[in-house]
Amino acid sequence: MELDRDHIHQLMNEKVVMGVINETDEQLLQNAFKEHPELKTEFEQLQQEYAIWSSEPAIQHLDSEADFALIEDELKSRKRRKRNGRAFSMLLIAASIAAIVVFIYPLFTSHPDSITPSQELALNKTTLQLQLSNGEVIDLSAPKDSITLTGGTQLRNNNHSLTYSTKDNTNTTEQVNKLWVPPGMDYHITLSDGTIVFLNSATSLQFPFHFTGNTREVFVDGEAYLQVAKDHNRPFILHTPKGAVQVLGTAFNVNTYDSGRIKVSLVEGAVSFANAEKQTILKPGQAITYLENKGTTLTALNENELLWIQGRYKLDNAPMTEITKVLPRWYGVKVVIDNPAVAEKKFTGTILKAEPVQEFLDAIKLTTGADSYYKDGVLHIR
The missing domain is CATH 2.60.120.1440 (Jelly Rolls)
Structure with a gap:
C-alpha cells in the first residue's frame, strides 16, 4: 500500500504538539518510521524545534479567555511589544491553547x-x-x-x-x-x-x-x-x-x-x-x-492586513490599482482607472468602511491629483 505522506505528516504534528495519539495512529506512525527512516529523522527534528519554541516565556503565558473586545482594544492601541529581542506588534490575542497545529x-x-x-x-x-x-x-x-x-x-x-x-x-x-x-x-x-x-x-x-x-x-x-x-x-x-x-x-x-x-x-x-x-x-x-x-x-x-476587523484598510505606498480590488468589496462599486499614468501612481492612506467612499476619493485627489467621476454606475478615476 502506498504511503499517505500527508496523513503521516498530520500524525507527526499531532504527536509533537499533543504528546500522544491514539493506539491505531501510533502503530501506523511507527510502521512508517520503520519503512521510511527519513520520516523518523524529520519527526525528531520537529520535536527539537517544538521543544525550543515552546520553552519561550511568552508562549507559556498565553491568555486562554481572549475575546473580540480584547482584539478590538489591541487593534486600537497598536502598542509595540518586544519578544526575544525582536519587535513584534501583538494586534490580536489568541484564544484557546498555547500550541496548535495547522x-x-x-x-x-x-x-x-x-x-x-x-x-x-x-x-x-x-x-x-x-x-x-x-x-x-x-x-x-x-x-x-x-x-x-x-x-x-x-x-x-x-x-x-x-x-x-x-x-x-x-x-x-x-x-x-x-x-x-x-x-x-x-x-x-x-x-x-x-x-x-x-x-x-x-x-x-x-x-x-x-x-x-x-x-x-x-x-x-x-x-x-x-x-x-x-x-x-x-x-x-x-x-x-x-x-x-x-x-x-x-x-x-x-x-x-x-x-x-x-x-x-x-x-x-x-x-x-x-x-x-x-x-x-x-x-x-x-x-x-x-x-x-x-x-x-x-x-x-x-x-495592516488584520485591520479589516476594525473596519480599516491600510495602503502603504501601494499602487493605485490596489483600490480597484478593495473598493468593490467595501462599497459595492466597480472601479476603473482611465489613465495608465494614474494607475502607476503610489498612494498611502487608510480606507474607513464606516465613512462614505467620497471621503477616500477626496483624499486621493488631494495627495495624487487624481480626479474621479461616475458613469453608468461605474466609478472612474483619471
Whole structure:
C-alpha cells in the first residue's frame, strides 16, 4: 500500500504538539518510521524545534479567555511589544491553547459532500442573507431579536452578529447552510461549538447548525478571522477554494480573495505547515502564502492586513490599482482607472468602511491629483 505522506505528516504534528495519539495512529506512525527512516529523522527534528519554541516565556503565558473586545482594544492601541529581542506588534490575542497545529494542503481538491465550493446557492449578492440547507433564504439585513426556523432552531441577529441555538442535536447528518456578507458590510457568527468567525465584505461561509462526527468543518470564500474553540477530539477544518486549514484551537486569519492564492496569518500559537515535501513549524508573527503552481512562501505577519476587523484598510505606498480590488468589496462599486499614468501612481492612506467612499476619493485627489467621476454606475478615476 502506498504511503499517505500527508496523513503521516498530520500524525507527526499531532504527536509533537499533543504528546500522544491514539493506539491505531501510533502503530501506523511507527510502521512508517520503520519503512521510511527519513520520516523518523524529520519527526525528531520537529520535536527539537517544538521543544525550543515552546520553552519561550511568552508562549507559556498565553491568555486562554481572549475575546473580540480584547482584539478590538489591541487593534486600537497598536502598542509595540518586544519578544526575544525582536519587535513584534501583538494586534490580536489568541484564544484557546498555547500550541496548535495547522495543516495546509495546497493540492487539496476534494471536499466532503456536506462542505463544497460547487454549491451555487441562489443568494442576493447585495444583501446580508442566510440560505438554509432546504433552500429557504433568511434576510438578515434588518436586525431581529429572534427568528424561529422550522425544526425549532432559534436565530438571534443583532449588532452585526448572528448566534443560534438548536432544539435537536441528535441528527447524525450535517445540513449545510450558507451565510453571505455583501460588499460594504462585515459580520460575525458564533458557531455551535463556540467558534467565532469574523467575516469581511464579499465573503461567504458554509456551515452546519451543529457539528457531528469526528471533525468540525466549514467552508470560507473571501476573508475571515477565526477564534476556534478548543476541542482536542474534533479538529476544526476550514476549507477554501484551493486548500484546507486544520486546527485544534486558536485564532488566525485566512484570505482567499485572489484566485489561486491562500494566505494564513498567525499571531499566537504553534503552527505547522505541511506539504508533500516537508513541514515547518512557524512562530508567532509569521504567515504562509500559497500560490497555485508556485508553491508556498513564509513571510512576516503584516499587521495592516488584520485591520479589516476594525473596519480599516491600510495602503502603504501601494499602487493605485490596489483600490480597484478593495473598493468593490467595501462599497459595492466597480472601479476603473482611465489613465495608465494614474494607475502607476503610489498612494498611502487608510480606507474607513464606516465613512462614505467620497471621503477616500477626496483624499486621493488631494495627495495624487487624481480626479474621479461616475458613469453608468461605474466609478472612474483619471
